[in-house]
Amino acid sequence: MARKRYSDEDILKLLREIELKLAEGDDVRTACRGVGVSDATYYNWRRRFGGMGKSQLSELRSLEKENTRLKKIVAELELDKLILKESLNYLKPRA
Structure with missing residues (x-):
């Protein structure tokens, strides 16, 4: 079916x-x-x-869309943080 x-x-x-x-x-x-x-x-x-109800459904959709947007922002910031950490380790003088 x-x-x-x-x-x-x-x-x-x-x-x-x-x-x-x-x-x-x-x-x-x-x-x-x-x-x-x-x-x-x-x-x-x-x-x-x-x-x-329909109003709550539209509110749920908008919240899900906002949540998705915020998750993308956090993922990008986490990636930037890792890149900066690696570059700091690369530039750090070795003893």
Whole structure:
């Protein structure tokens, strides 16, 4: 069976549909199959996106983007630090 990638907005929509089906009295497996996902996928999505709205989703994306940017900055500074350390050892007079 082919895998389908869902966008975060689609995942939120499907989670809401499943929650509505659960509120109507369906069990988890039936509700998940009704929207076309497995119950394991539902539990993974619920763990990641549970209780999240669209505004929180956009905030999460911006924070992830900022985190990625900061990680790149730290990696570059660490590399600069190592280069300076090596050049200092090279220039240091040997006894």
